[in-house]
Amino acid sequence: MKKPIFKRSALATCTSSLILLSAMLGSSGAAAHGYLDVPPSRALLCQKGVNTGCGGAQYEPQSVGETFKGFPAGAGGGEFQGPFDGKIASGGHERFSALDVQSAVRWQLTEIKDRTLDFQWNYVVEHPAAKHEYFITKNGWNPNESLKRTSFESTPFCAIDGGNVDPVSGAKHRCTLPEDKNGQHIVLAIWTVSNTPAAFYNVADINILAE
Numbered sequence: 001m002k003k004p005i006f007k008r009s010a011l012a013t014c015t016s017s018l019i020l021l022s023a024m025l026g027s028s029g030a031a032a033h034g035y036l037d038v039p040p041s042r043a044l045l046c047q048k049g050v051n052t053g054c055g056g057a058q059y060e061p062q063s064v065g066e067t068f069k070g071f072p073a074g075a076g077g078g079e080f081q082g083p084f085d086g087k088i089a090s091g092g093h094e095r096f097s098a099l100d101v102q103s104a105v106r107w108q109l110t111e112i113k114d115r116t117l118d119f120q121w122n123y124v125v126e127h128p129a130a131k132h133e134y135f136i137t138k139n140g141w142n143p144n145e146s147l148k149r150t151s152f153e154s155t156p157f158c159a160i161d162g163g164n165v166d167p168v169s170g171a172k173h174r175c176t177l178p179e180d181k182n183g184q185h186i187v188l189a190i191w192t193v194s195n196t197p198a199a200f201y202n203v204a205d206i207n208i209l210a211e
Helices: 010-026 042-047 096-100
Strands: 033-038 066-067 111-112 117-124 129-138 158-165 173-176 183-193 200-210
Touching: 033 042, 033 096, 033 200, 042 096, 042 200, 117 183, 129 173, 158 173
Parallel strands: 111 200
Antiparallel strands: 033 117, 066 200, 117 173, 129 158, 129 183, 183 200
16 A cells, blocks of 8 residues: 655745744844845834834834845745745734735835935844845836735846945945836845845835936
8 A cells, every 4th residue: 555645735834944944043143133224124214103004113123024035036935035925025024014015105205316326224233244135126016016026126236245244334335226217116125144044125115216
């Protein structure tokens, strides 16, 4: 008689991955925390009271978007595949799920008047950086749909080598926005940690006015 074959469910795989990440981040000295300061992340504007109805994000913007590295590989949620589609702004954390609500008028837009700008992070707890990457939404993206991988260009418009050293708050990442990007867009800023499976995903809501 053949032995029955049991297939591991997607839920079980996801659960084990999240347990692994929680254990990794909960270990002594493993946690890394920070947020995009310039232009301000969605969560930072929650803390400043500009965005409202943000849930836990208003209290700890430095913890928002913490999940596995690897975006945009895979369908999300698994080890080295980044956050789930629809959960990109929160990183899949329930206490930050309010950030995943998406509409054209839900979040305050930061006006961008020069295509060359300096991205800056505030690191509450430093951890060696492999890289920082900046993705932007595609032309024709729908601001009234939840954020997915297909909402963004498949490659970053700017990438900064982290050198596997602790990043410094306020250090400038000079980047140039693509010439064909105008009006309402979202920048997905990613700080990838070099010595753990983690990365931080921060979204910034912007209105590009530069010519």
